[in-house]
């Protein structure tokens with residue numbers, strides 16, 4: 001993308017994020033402290049999608065800044081990724097009460113925002129963290145499909161989608177830590 005196009009897309013992304021911060025489009029909105037649009041470069045090659053903000057993210061208005069975020073940062077760094085170069089967001093932009101899993105209706109209500117972010121960033125790669133974001137692009141059990149990339153046609157564009165586990169799943173199932181590490185390494189090799 002050329003310089004002027006980059007500036008224009010950045011402006012549109014900033015406006016979109018302002019819209020996300022101020023919208024009241026779904027029942028989760030009234031209880032949030034901050035909506036969490038996501039962050040990262042407009043020309044990121046890799047776009048990472050989590051589930052929904054937790055308590056720390058709701059306070060800060062930024063994705064993956066709490067306990068799961070620390071684990072994510074560590075796993076990314078170990079695999080040789082620079083977090084600053086990745087666009088990181090969530091399927092749902094407002095925190096569900098008690099950090100429960102977002103309902104399908106909430107994911108659907110927020111999907112137009114994610115779709116517009118993808119249109120603006122136009123990444124080559126999408127890494128989905130956990131089942132909620134994975135099932136927006138792919139079918140099947142995460143335990144079976146993780147750690148590989150799939151060419152997916154989504155809204156008329158082609159993306160390489162690489163599903164893996166959600167970092168918070170590691171707190172419930174410690175063995176997944178190694179799986180997540182291995183998957184990030186594979187992703188790094190595939191992208192390089």
Ligand code: URA
Pocket residue numbers: 050051052053054057062063064065066068069090168
């Ligand atoms: N879990 C998520 O899915 N996203 C965050 O931003 C934080 C925790």
